[in-house]
Amino acid sequence: MTKKGGRPSKWDEIMDDSKLTLVEGWKRDGLSDKQVAENLGVSYTVLKEWKKKYPSFATAIKKGKEVSDYELENALHKRARGYYYTEQTITNAGEVVEITKYEHPNPTSLIFALKNRIPKKYRDKQEIEQTNKNIDITLGDYDGED
Structure with missing residues (x-):
C-alpha cells in the first residue's frame, strides 16, 4: 500500500x-508494544494504527503475547505448587x-493464584450477604436491674 503520490508508506x-x-518473537519474549515500536523504529501511535489496519500485524502481536502469557501462567502455577528439578554439582x-x-x-505465588482463580473465595475483601427479618423481641419482665 503506497501513499498518494507514489511514496511508499x-x-x-x-x-x-x-x-x-520477529514481532511475534519480541512479544513472546515479553516486550511491551512500546518496545516493539521502538525496535521497528516507529512511534507507539503508528504501532497502534498498524494493529487496527493490518490484520497480519495484529495477529503476530496477539500470537506472541499469548505464548508469553501461557509461559508466565505455567511458571506461576509451578511455583505455587512446588516442583522437583535436577542440577549438577561437584563432589x-x-x-x-x-x-x-x-x-x-x-x-506468595499460591496466594496470588488463588485470589485470581477463585476470587469469590480468596479475595481480601469478603462480601457477605445479610438478610434481616423483622423479629419482635419481647424482654418480658426484665426491669433493667440485675
Whole structure:
C-alpha cells in the first residue's frame, strides 16, 4: 500500500513476513508494544494504527503475547505448587553428579493464584450477604436491674 503520490508508506518500507515473525518473537519474549515500536523504529501511535489496519500485524502481536502469557501462567502455577528439578554439582572428589532437589511451594505465588482463580473465595475483601427479618423481641419482665 503506497501513499498518494507514489511514496511508499512506512509499513511498505519496514514490514514483510520476516519482520512479522520477529514481532511475534519480541512479544513472546515479553516486550511491551512500546518496545516493539521502538525496535521497528516507529512511534507507539503508528504501532497502534498498524494493529487496527493490518490484520497480519495484529495477529503476530496477539500470537506472541499469548505464548508469553501461557509461559508466565505455567511458571506461576509451578511455583505455587512446588516442583522437583535436577542440577549438577561437584563432589569433594571432583566428580560432577546430578542431584534432584525440591523447590517448596511459594506462598506468595499460591496466594496470588488463588485470589485470581477463585476470587469469590480468596479475595481480601469478603462480601457477605445479610438478610434481616423483622423479629419482635419481647424482654418480658426484665426491669433493667440485675
